[in-house]
Amino acid sequence: MTLAYPMTDPRATRPDSALTRAFERHGVRMTYDRNEEIYAQDDEVEFLYQVVRGVVRTSRLTAEGRRQVGDFYYVGDLFGLEPGPDHRFGAEALDDCEILVVRRSVVRAFAGDAELDRAILEATRVEMERLQDHVVMLGRKSARERVACFLMSIAQRGEDDHANLAMGRQDMADYLGLTIETVSRMLTQLQGEAIVEFPSSRHFQIRKWTALEALAA
């Protein structure tokens, strides 16, 4: 991890006003290498993070060594926003990342600012809804449906029809509660049905949106 320099470039964050200001004035821009840990599971919750460049994954390792990926965070996303005293999930850089970091105490000092509160609430809302969807997916969806779901959610982030996976098969599997082999099989299966197309293992394009939507369940 490299401490780069205090945050000054306002272009990096979306115009969230108070939040942007807090990041601008009191944030620090950090860079992380691929697979570098941003914070560890069970670390104290001290900072609020925003992705400037790259993709971040949160994950939890159980006592038996099993891993569950919590979520993936893209440019503009806030993360590390856990209400508890310490992190249940750790955060790692999926690829080379640039992250804005600001102390929670600083954020709290800005509290009362309506726009900042809204931004935090909004991030919490998004976080919770993702968790709820995740629960339904893991509890009640088949492997095929989970993979379809995942591809759709990735594709919806990008505006054009081509999408690229920032993560490898193991990360997908650990997010979806499956094994890499099953993920791989489902992908080739979907490709065989011409629903999606993978020119390379990290790039894909959805061919039949309706079919995929029907699958996503």
Place this chain on the structure above:
Amino acid sequence: MTLAYPMTDPRATRPDSALTRAFERHGVRMTYDRNEEIYAQDDEVEFLYQVVRGVVRTSRLTAEGRRQVGDFYYVGDLFGLEPGPDHRFGAEALDDCEILVVRRSVVRAFAGDAELDRAILEATRVEMERLQDHVVMLGRKSARERVACFLMSIAQRGEDDHANLAMGRQDMADYLGLTIETVSRMLTQLQGEAIVEFPSSRHFQIRKWTALEALAA
């Protein structure tokens, strides 16, 4: 559902100060019969709820008719606290319930009150941590482990060693992402190993805490 009378009994809520006051002054006490809906999935988020008597379950029905139970709420628990505009999960009374209901606008009017804010934040924290644990359980635990986990969490609520299940097997199954048959089999299996004991299908006692803890993973 029966609108009983405006809330006046302070004993019903724990001394959460501002929250208790908000419920006292502006809350309404409602009663619900077994299996009655408290609010529907996709309903607008309008109220904050607190269990006074009985047990509440939240659940989501997918388009294909599959059901995922979100959580169970016991006396004193706050629920309905979703940050989004509408409920992703519906809420139903597991048995005959008494619920305190207060408009969110009223809660918001009390905002700024440090103790109220803390109570809300605390409930949000609990909610989120439960969701996170739920994700790990559904994603990375076997049927045996899930059932063991569930029994432990139930047992930890009561103070004595005897615990009773407010919910039936179907609710357990839909919470754990399993079928009733699998839940039943795991229960008899655990009982066969003398780890737990079920004098009746809704009452149990943990015999070997360490064994169960080891299983819960």
Place this chain on the structure above:
DNA sequence: CGGTTAATTGAACGCATTCAACACGAGTGG
């Protein structure tokens, strides 16, 4: 090119589901 890691594919296994039958308890009425 080799060397290394990631992804795919195949075959066998096993855990959880499915489908079906049976047991149990509570309530109801003869």
Place this chain on the structure above:
DNA sequence: CCACTCGTGTTGAATGCGTTCAATTAACCG
């Protein structure tokens, strides 16, 4: 008091989905 019913829980046998283990192929990088 027993027979009947209905809802709920348990048990059995067969199936199947996803995993496991192993081998192969593809991608990446020196």
